[in-house]
Amino acid sequence: MSRHRGAIGWGALAAACVFLLVAPFLFRPYGVFILATWAVMTIAAIGLNLTLGYAGQISLAQAAFVGIGSYITAYLTTRGWPFWPTYVLGGVSCFAVGWLLGYPALRVQHHYLAFVTLAFNTVIYLVFRNEEWLTGGIYGITNVPRPSVLGFSVAKPIPFYYFCLAHLALVSAATWWLLRSPWGRAFIALRENPIRALSLGVDTRRYTLIAFALGAGLGGISGTLYAPLVQFIDPTPFALGLSLNLLLMVVVGGSGYFFGPFLGAVVAVLLPEWTRFAQNYYLMGYAVLVMLLMVFCPSGLFGFADRLLSASTTRSPAEDGTPAQEAAR
Amino acid sequence: MLADILQLFVAGLATGAIYALVAIGFTLLWQTSQTINFAQGEFVMLPAFFVLIAMGFFKLPFWAAVLAGGAVSVLLLGYLFKKLMVDPMIRHGVLPLVIATIGLAILMKESVREFYGADAWPFPPLAAATNVTVFGVSFAVQSLVVLVISIAAVAALQLFLNGTRTGRCMQATAQNPTVARLLGIPVERMILYTFLINAALVVLASILITPIYLAKFTNGELLGLYAFIAAIIGGFNQIRGAIAGGLLLGVVDNFTAVYISSQYRMAVPLVFLIVIILFRPQGLLGRVEERTV
Numbered sequence: 001m002s003r004h005r006g007a008i009g010w011g012a013l014a015a016a017c018v019f020l021l022v023a024p025f026l027f028r029p030y031g032v033f034i035l036a037t038w039a040v041m042t043i044a045a046i047g048l049n050l051t052l053g054y055a056g057q058i059s060l061a062q063a064a065f066v067g068i069g070s071y072i073t074a075y076l077t078t079r080g081w082p083f084w085p086t087y088v089l090g091g092v093s094c095f096a097v098g099w100l101l102g103y104p105a106l107r108v109q110h111h112y113l114a115f116v117t118l119a120f121n122t123v124i125y126l127v128f129r130n131e132e133w134l135t136g137g138i139y140g141i142t143n144v145p146r147p148s149v150l151g152f153s154v155a156k157p158i159p160f161y162y163f164c165l166a167h168l169a170l171v172s173a174a175t176w177w178l179l180r181s182p183w184g185r186a187f188i189a190l191r192e193n194p195i196r197a198l199s200l201g202v203d204t205r206r207y208t209l210i211a212f213a214l215g216a217g218l219g220g221i222s223g224t225l226y227a228p229l230v231q232f233i234d235p236t237p238f239a240l241g242l243s244l245n246l247l248l249m250v251v252v253g254g255s256g257y258f259f260g261p262f263l264g265a266v267v268a269v270l271l272p273e274w275t276r277f278a279q280n281y282y283l284m285g286y287a288v289l290v291m292l293l294m295v296f297c298p299s300g301l302f303g304f305a306d307r308l309l310s311a312s313t314t315r316s317p318a319e320d321g322t323p324a325q326e327a328a329r
Numbered sequence: 330m331l332a333d334i335l336q337l338f339v340a341g342l343a344t345g346a347i348y349a350l351v352a353i354g355f356t357l358l359w360q361t362s363q364t365i366n367f368a369q370g371e372f373v374m375l376p377a378f379f380v381l382i383a384m385g386f387f388k389l390p391f392w393a394a395v396l397a398g399g400a401v402s403v404l405l406l407g408y409l410f411k412k413l414m415v416d417p418m419i420r421h422g423v424l425p426l427v428i429a430t431i432g433l434a435i436l437m438k439e440s441v442r443e444f445y446g447a448d449a450w451p452f453p454p455l456a457a458a459t460n461v462t463v464f465g466v467s468f469a470v471q472s473l474v475v476l477v478i479s480i481a482a483v484a485a486l487q488l489f490l491n492g493t494r495t496g497r498c499m500q501a502t503a504q505n506p507t508v509a510r511l512l513g514i515p516v517e518r519m520i521l522y523t524f525l526i527n528a529a530l531v532v533l534a535s536i537l538i539t540p541i542y543l544a545k546f547t548n549g550e551l552l553g554l555y556a557f558i559a560a561i562i563g564g565f566n567q568i569r570g571a572i573a574g575g576l577l578l579g580v581v582d583n584f585t586a587v588y589i590s591s592q593y594r595m596a597v598p599l600v601f602l603i604v605i606i607l608f609r610p611q612g613l614l615g616r617v618e619e620r621t622v
Contacts, residue, residue: 058424058427104603104606104607107606107607107610108606108607108610111365111423111427112561112606112610114427115557115558115561115602115606116602116603116606116607118554118557119558119599119600119602119603120599120603122554122595122596122599123596123599123600126592126593126595126596129592130592130593240550244431247428247431248428248431248432251428280439280442280443281443283435283439284435284436284439284440284443286432286435287432287433287435287436287439288432288436289432290428290429290431290432290435291414291429291432291433291436294418294421294425294426294428294429294432295414295417295418295429298418298421298424298425
């Protein structure tokens, strides 16, 4: 049974990779731009999935980290810095801020944490909007240059798409490795039963902070790519709306599933563009999908697929062990 | 100077009273059913549109429209919200319901934008936009009317909760559902009542605040946020906490806008919120909640 499911999984993964590699030749530049946006948002969603799906700490501040990363890159590269130092700086400073934001998570849980992070996001948004000397206020920062890699410029849409895709691949590989390391297992222990984890010698304080900081750092990296992608940064995209949207991406895809954010970002970033004729209706449909998923399958689309696959092969009690039901708690 | 301060204070109390109404509903839902309603702001946005539809399409006079819109809202945002969303989801825990209500908020906003329009529509005020002068200080009649109606509503609610049998049963349900059930209280029905009361409160808030802000599909975003903040500052598990939080927030907000920085007006309540959560998570007036592992 598990081999059967594994085969389906690997097949789907291979098909998705092939599609992503040939996609730029199938679409017009705007389509390539949207795909690059998908890759960038998926990185932010992977970060949030670490915090929410694996470590079980809700965060509504991911947009703030994407924003901080974006502004660091936009501000410095328009003042003549090369891209890579700003990339490192963006990731590291978001990691540090995320670490600090993790401290409330040590004191409060669940909905209180949601509100602390929500408040943080809104405060950061206000800073972006009001500190004109630094961020350009509502006029933003224009003409953000695109970087070059080993002397090759990736300024054109298709090379830049591959640039974003390469980052997505790197981030995915690093996360995959992380989740299989003792750290990843500690995160899951933290989500499943913090008190038991503590009694087994897991330093829950430290791992909560690390989960927050890593999620935030990936948000920052996503931001440093977002700035050269859109080449124009203003405060609007980093408002609370994006944080909620990223949260929905993770949950719709399946929080706690490695590929959940990828699928969630497809639903939240790609599908709205491909169904433009139905603009507002799409958002309504999306909202209804979120509600239906929460009623019938809180583990998201991946959880749903998991359930379908295990139901079609055997009616085993395997469901008890899926992250589905544990994540729901 | 003093006159200005008094004026600001009363205006702040008036908006604060509306926040308090919304926050009370929010805490009621939390107390009886552990529901965190992220769509609470949109719940305030929507009834105004029902009233506008009743006046526009069905040509009802204002008061009849308010009654009709209110009835539809209570049915939709009270009864159906509980039956269709909260009941099937509550067994999954707090988080899925939070996310589902975020979805609900998007659905309500987008539906209003699609089917009614993205403009800001004028809404008939309850009182003329004039000022009265008391002891040399002029107050907006609208603020005073809002304040009086909110106080009356809160007083009526308190009277109901403390003075009637049903009200006391509801309090018992909120404090300890298991024991309440053992004592023969129909817990399910009591929870339904809190949802209906919440719907009634948001209808009232909607009718009070929409003349000031105009009817727009995005109205709920800020209102919902302020209601959460009011509820948390005051104490998530106390009605009087929500009242105090709401009033405090309204006043602080107004003074910040005038005396500190209108740009960072929103930031002050938020920073306040972070500080309260970090140092007194149970809120200014709240009790510490013991939750099992």
